[in-house]
Amino acid sequence: MMPPRADLAALSQRLxxxxxxxxxxxDDCHLHIGHxxxxxxxxxxxxxxxxxxxxxxxVARHRLIYDALGPLAAAGVHALRIEAKAPxxx
Numbered sequence: 839m840m841p842p843r844a845d846l847a848a849l850s851q852r853l854x855x856x857x858x859x860x861x862x863x864x865d866d867c868h869l870h871i872g873h874x875x876x877x878x879x880x881x882x883x884x885x886x887x888x889x890x891x892x893x894x895x896x897v898a899r900h901r902l903i904y905d906a907l908g909p910l911a912a913a914g915v916h917a918l919r920i921e922a923k924a925p926x927x928x
Contacts, residue, residue, distance in 0.1 A: 843867075843880050844914035853886065855906045859925060860887035866919070879916035885923075892924040 846863050853861055864883035884903070891899045899922035904911055911918070 844882060845910070846882070849907060849910055849915075852907050852910055853903070856886065856888045856890050856902060858886050858888050860885060862886075864919075866917075879912075879914045881917040881919075882915060883919040883921070885921045887923045887925060887927075889925055891922055894924075896922070 846865075850861055850863070862885040864885075866881040866883055886903065890902060894902070900920055903920060903922060
């Protein structure tokens with residue numbers, strides 16, 4: 839049985855609320871084959887650059903992302919690695 843997969847297009851649509859300058863997904867599912875949690879959904883990486891993150895802590899940036907994703911954050915996603923930057927940050 840294949841684990842549920844995230845609808846990255848739907849997730850990206852929800853993240854448009856953050857007015858991203860960069861929005862990139864990385865599918866890391868192949869790195870977690872056999873991992874017990876992989877049965878619950880996939881492993882993904884997200885790189886998002888937005889002016890909305892300027893002056894915010896890492897935790898506040900992640901909260902904004904999860905708030906934008908809403909209930910879709912749990913649909914087909916077991917683990918989400920987030921890189922959230924403001925413009926000009928490396």
